Amino acid sequence: xxxxxxxxxxxxxxxxxxxxxxxxxxxxxxxIQVTLSSDDFILMTGQNGSGKSTFLxxxxxxxxxxxxxxxxxxxxxxxxxxxxxKFLRQHFCYLHQxxxxxxxxxxxxxxxxxxxxxxxxxxxxHKVHEALELISLPHLVQRNSQVLSGGEKQRVAIAxxxxxxxxxxxxxxxxxxxxxxxxxxTYATINQLKxxxxxxxxxxxxxxxxxxxxxxxxxxxxxxxxEKEYESNA
Amino acid sequence: MNDLSLATQQAVIxxxxxxxxxxxxxxLSFSVSLRAILLAAPPAILxxxxxxxFKFPGRHFLISLFNTAMAIPAVVVGLTLYLLLSRSGPLxxxxxxxxxxxxxxxxxxxxxxxxxxLSHAALYAMDRRAWETAITLGSxxxxxxxxxxxxxxxxxxxxxxxxxxxxxxxxxxxxxxxGNILHYTRNIPTAxxxxxxxxxxxxxxxxxxxxxxxxxxxxxxxxxxxSRSGAHHD
Numbered sequence: 203x204x205x206x207x208x209x210x211x212x213x214x215x216x217x218x219x220x221x222x223x224x225x226x227x228x229x230x231x232x233x234i235q236v237t238l239s240s241d242d243f244i245l246m247t248g249q250n251g252s253g254k255s256t257f258l259x260x261x262x263x264x265x266x267x268x269x270x271x272x273x274x275x276x277x278x279x280x281x282x283x284x285x286x287x288k289f290l291r292q293h294f295c296y297l298h299q300x301x302x303x304x305x306x307x308x309x310x311x312x313x314x315x316x317x318x319x320x321x322x323x324x325x326x327x328h329k330v331h332e333a334l335e336l337i338s339l340p341h342l343v344q345r346n347s348q349v350l351s352g353g354e355k356q357r358v359a360i361a362x363x364x365x366x367x368x369x370x371x372x373x374x375x376x377x378x379x380x381x382x383x384x385x386x387x388t389y390a391t392i393n394q395l396k397x398x399x400x401x402x403x404x405x406x407x408x409x410x411x412x413x414x415x416x417x418x419x420x421x422x423x424x425x426x427x428x429e430k431e432y433e434s435n436a
Numbered sequence: 437m438n439d440l441s442l443a444t445q446q447a448v449i450x451x452x453x454x455x456x457x458x459x460x461x462x463x464l465s466f467s468v469s470l471r472a473i474l475l476a477a478p479p480a481i482l483x484x485x486x487x488x489x490f491k492f493p494g495r496h497f498l499i500s501l502f503n504t505a506m507a508i509p510a511v512v513v514g515l516t517l518y519l520l521l522s523r524s525g526p527l528x529x530x531x532x533x534x535x536x537x538x539x540x541x542x543x544x545x546x547x548x549x550x551x552x553x554l555s556h557a558a559l560y561a562m563d564r565r566a567w568e569t570a571i572t573l574g575s576x577x578x579x580x581x582x583x584x585x586x587x588x589x590x591x592x593x594x595x596x597x598x599x600x601x602x603x604x605x606x607x608x609x610x611x612x613x614x615g616n617i618l619h620y621t622r623n624i625p626t627a628x629x630x631x632x633x634x635x636x637x638x639x640x641x642x643x644x645x646x647x648x649x650x651x652x653x654x655x656x657x658x659x660x661x662x663s664r665s666g667a668h669h670d
Contacts, residue, residue, distance in 0.1 A: 264568050296572045302565035305587060314583075315573035366574055 213240040213399060214293060214369040217273040221260060223253075224268055230256055231267065232425035240369045240401035241417070247409045248422035254405040255299070257422065258372040263290030295368040299375040301359030303347035308334070308358055311347050315366035333361035337391050353384025360391050370401040377406065389413040439637070446638035447645060458639065462646055465623035468536055469604040472543035477596055480548055484555035485581060489567065499556065505549030513545050514612030521613060534615035539623070542609035547599035554598055558591025559584065593661050597654050605647055 221234035230253040238244075238261075248254050259265035260283070270283035272290070281289075303311050312330045321329070334340040337357040342350070350358060356376055363371050373392070377385050389412060395402055396415070404414070409421075411432070421428050450458060487499055519525050521533040532538040566587045570580035585592060607625035614621035616630055624643045631640035 259568075262572055264571060291571060291574065294572075296568070298565050298568070300565075302563060302569045304566070304569070304583065314570075315575075318576075318579065319574075362573065 214401070215239040215274075216293075218261060218271065219273070220269050220271045221257070221267050222269045223256060223260070229425045231260070234425075234427050236420070236427060236429075238370065238401060238403075240399055242401045242403070243396055243414070243416045244401075244403040244418045244420055245409070245411060245414070245416040246403055246405045246420045246422065247407065248405070250407055252422045253425060254422055255374050257427075258296055258374055258403065258405065261290060261370075262294040262296035262372055263287045264296060293369040294372060295363040295366065295370070296372045297356075297359050297363060297374060297376065299378055300352070301355050303350070303355055303358060306347060308339070308342045308345050308347055308350070311358060312362045312365055315362060329365050333365040336364060336394055337361045338387065351384070353380055353387065356380070356384070356388055357391055360388070360395070364395060364398070364400070367398075368400065370403065371395060373402065373404045375405055375407075377412075386413070443637035443641050447640075447642035450638060450642040451645065455642075458642055458646075460619065461622055461624055461627045461643065464536075464621075465604060465625075468539050468610075468623060469543060469600060472540045472547060472603055473596060473600050475540070476544045476548050476551055476599070480551035481555050481585065481592060484552050484559055485584070487552070487556050488559040488562070489584075499553075502549045502552040502556070506553055508546070508549070509608065510542075510546055510606040510610075511608030511612065513542050514609035517542050517545070517609065517613045533613060534617060534621060536614070536621055539610050539614040539621060542613050543603040543606070546606060546609060547603045550599045550602055551595055554595030555592055558588050558595055561591065562588045590661055594658055597658050601651060601654055604650065 215237065216239075217235075217237045219233075219235035221231050223229075223231040234257070246254055246257070256265060260267045260270065263283075263286070266283055270286070272281045272283075272286040273279050274281075274289065283290075304314060309330055312333050313326050316326045316329055331340065331343070334343055337360060339354060339357060339361075342354065342358070347355070347358065360371070360373075360376075376388060376392075380388065392402065392404070392414060403420075404416075409419070416432050419430050419432060421430075487495060517538065518533070520527045521530065521538055522528055523533070532541070562584060566584050567580055570583040571577065575583065605625055607629055610616075610621070610623055611626045611629060614623070614626060616622050616626040622630070624647055628640045628643045628647075631637070631643070
């Protein structure tokens with residue numbers, strides 16, 4: 203049984219290096235080295251097909267790269283992807299561009315990650331309602347997940363990730379195909395995540411920061427990441 | 437034509453009279469085929485999942501093998517098992533020939549490739565994001581596996597119903613390795629074959645009606661399940 207961590211107050215800092223991936227003899231990621239902290243709010247840019255989603259899936263423990271090194275602590279030093287997979291899955295939560303909601307209600311979806319963690323029904327229910335408040339959709343609790351709009355699905359998926367309190371949430375093009383209203387709502391939800399000290403990486407092919415107060419930009423071009431720090435908008 | 441209508445009338449009367457011998461045969465048929473399906477389905481679905489979600493050398497060959505094996509004639513399975521299980525055969529010491537266990541083995545061999553191939557089709561068509569979402573929300577791979585099965589439940593149910601339909605109606609294997617022994621290994625198809633050869637068409641037609649009703653019932657269950665699946669997407 204996995205112990206649920208409700209606070210990320212202590213934060214998390216990991217160093218990932220030597221990330222390489224070749225697919226069909228084409229270099230997707232080349233010797234990537236990044237340091238990620240749960241204070242980070244990163245905008246990851248790059249053209250379509252530049253490998254942004256691939257990078258996120260690798261660090262979320264969902265896709266095996268050709269090589270990978272994780273340095274976290276004395277115990278977790280120079281670890282391969284295979285041996286870091288569990289750690290990555292525990293601390294990083296990946297959201298697809300079009301999130302997948304399981305069949306069932308919105309409640310079932312948000313409660314999914316809370317089951318088998320030693321919580322009783324009342325605690326799960328409390329957390330689910332708290333998550334629905336976060337995304338301002340408490341009235342949808344019993345709604346069939348398949349009938350939600352694209353924007354609502356995205357926000358429910360964010361709430362479903364938030365509720366398990368990972369150290370990082372990785373959002374893959376969350377604003378693609380979203381109208382202005384949904385985009386505005388989603389900005390508000392993401393800003394809320396920041397207040398909970400959850401590290402966020404958002405990919406976009408559009409380098410504009412919108413209403414989000416990123417502290418860093420990573421640009422992926424021909425398999426190589428270049429970084430720049432932003433000055434705070436606040 | 438008159439013979440046919442007379443025999444059909446007698447068959448209906450037999451069914452309404454609830455002839456105990458007929459019901460015993462029906463019960464035996466269901467009992468043997470249900471046990472075969474229950475034993476075959478879990479490993480078949482596991483193999484189908486493995487074929488759908490993991491890449492390994494020889495995977496395509498295995499898929500082709502199962503697709504080809506779907507077409508194995510029941511009589512060939514019967515003949516092979518007869519040779520293996522007969523007293524002089526390599527497995528003769530098990531004394532399984534002309535037993536319900538032998539019929540179950542035959543039916544498992546017949547439905548296994550169909551179960552693997554149809555479950556593979558259902559799982560392969562399943563959105564891969566379901567697996568990734570379950571994993572990234574902290575599920576152990578075993579729980580993620582059951583989540584994917586739940587998401588693909590309509591396709592998997594269809595696979596099980598199709599496989600059950602095949603074995604409950606097969607005559608070749610049951611006749612050869614079951615031996616059509618009254619009260620012990622006589623099932624609906626072998627009884628129909630016997631009654632027809634004896635010229636007592638009424639009993640044969642009565643059992644045929646049962647098989648048709650059963651096929652209708654299975655299809656109604658299937659469309660009910662599919663309509664429930666449709667309701668989720670309305």
